[in-house]
Amino acid sequence: DNFLMDLVTDQQNVEALLDALMEIHLATLEKVCREVGDLADILRFGDDLGMDSGPFMSPEIYRKLFKPRHKMLCDYVKKNSGMRTFLHSCGSVYKLIPDLIEAGYEILNPVQTNCTDMEPEKLKKEFGRDITFWGGGADTRFVLNRAAPDEVKEHVKKRLDIFMPGGGFVFNTVHNILPEVPPENIIAMFEAVEEFNG
16 A cells, blocks of 8 residues: 555655666566577566556556556567567556557456456457457356356357457466366366367
8 A cells, every 4th residue: 555655655766666676677587588588488477557446556657657667678578588478467457558568568467357447348349459368268256156157158158259359369267266166167168168169
């Protein structure tokens, strides 16, 4: 909470902290790109930027404090490796997606479709040509853990109908499959994918 308030009230110290973190990240990236840059397909960054109702910060604050640093990281990866840049960010990041694309992220995960403004149709229509969605294929919060197997199948096929056309989609659940999910629902989910792919 204090850090989120500092984004508005103490930007000088926030920038100093972010710059120190950038030094660490760039040193790590140098090693990663040198050692596995031509072997690995993706490089995953984790930086949760959203909550259920929207981003943790305004797009303006993201653009000022985070976007230039994210761009620096993505540019480094692209210049020094063959890896694609993958951002894991939970929550509603819809308002930030244009900036995430401009910063250089090529893949977004987990695509938390039950959050505000994160409807699959909207995401695919507006951003499907510019970023790959890695997730959003099965809702683990309200469907996979609660629905009957036939409802799970229908849900997954509907998601595939939305996300698959034109590419730019890697099937994955929205979040981890939790222990309380009935095994038959997991089977139904994978059967739906197999049936969809023929």
